[in-house]
């Protein structure tokens with residue numbers, strides 16, 4: 001009996017073949033099983049996939065025990081949030097990093113100049129945001145393990161070069177993102193075996209505005225069927241570059257809180273950064289998980305409170321609030 005496998009299945013199979021890490025192989029196999037038509041003709045295949053899945057799960061457990069695996073695509077987080085660039089070759093990803101950070105990157109007028117992730121820090125007011133340059137992807141190639149970097153970041157910057165074919169870039173990039181469940185989709189947020197949401201926030205970063213073809217920015221917006229923010233920049237003329245730090249900060253959805261020791265001024269140079277919507281108790285946990293349990297009361301200066309107001313531990317904080325914690 002023929003298996004009659006669907007395009008969704010073949011996409012998941014391609015994901016499986018390109019997955020370099022155990023975790024990613026597990027996700028891809030689970031996806032293959034989920035989308036596979038279930039009938040007599042696919043029974044053998046199902047059994048085969050389930051066997052592979054259990055082998056990878058065993059290997060993952062073993063790996064966690066021995067802790068040996070070194071993954072160049074694992075970029076340790078630093079700063080208030082991690083933003084990772086995604087784009088096809090020669091679209092100006094490294095140039096963005098060179099312009100915004102002190103990282104040493106290779107900007108070159110030929111494709112595939114970048115081979116491994118390169119992190120740099122973007123300063124916005126008193127916070128540092130981590131920006132990660134990446135090797136390019138194409139319709140049929142990406143470096144093994146590359147998906148993992150996107151899987152672990154806070155925000156994906158989808159780079160679209162306005163001087164190249166924007167429709168083709170969008171097709172390649174969104175096919176990659178959707179087939180790996182990498183985009184945050186509020187209505188059908190896909191999760192892994194442990195219930196963690198797979199998708200990430202994303203925005204479109206349109207580059208080379210100085211040499212854009214006529215109407216390319218509007219065409220890029222029109223060709224994208226997702227409701228994502230679009231920004232337009234040029235490294236050459238610096239247009240839009242100054243606003244990028246604030247944009248990343250806002251899009252990451254983070255707030256800065258200044259902790260004030262009782263009887264002393266707040267340290268206004270080194271804020272804690274927390275997800276928007278965090279409470280006084282979340283701040284205490286970020287400072288010290290065990291101390292947080294001993295938190296008795298707090299005073300707050302900032303938005304929606306009068307200076308030094310006593311606030312409940314469930315009080316929702318705002319960007320730039322000053323908080324005094326009493327344990």
Ligand SMILES: Nc1nc2c(ncn2[C@@H]2O[C@H](COP(=O)(O)OP(=O)(O)OP(=O)(O)O)[C@@H](O)[C@H]2O)c(=O)[nH]1
Nearest residue numbers: 090091092093094095107108111112113114136235
């Ligand atoms: N005119 C113009 N050229 C740019 C701009 N940004 C980058 N370039 C040029 O585009 C070419 C490619 O830039 P890269 O930053 O190396 O591109 P990339 O996306 O990192 O390329 P890969 O690492 O191969 O994926 C270089 O020649 C850059 O000088 C821009 O804003 N305007």
Ligand SMILES: [Mg+2]
Nearest residue numbers: 093094113114
């Ligand atoms: Mg590069």
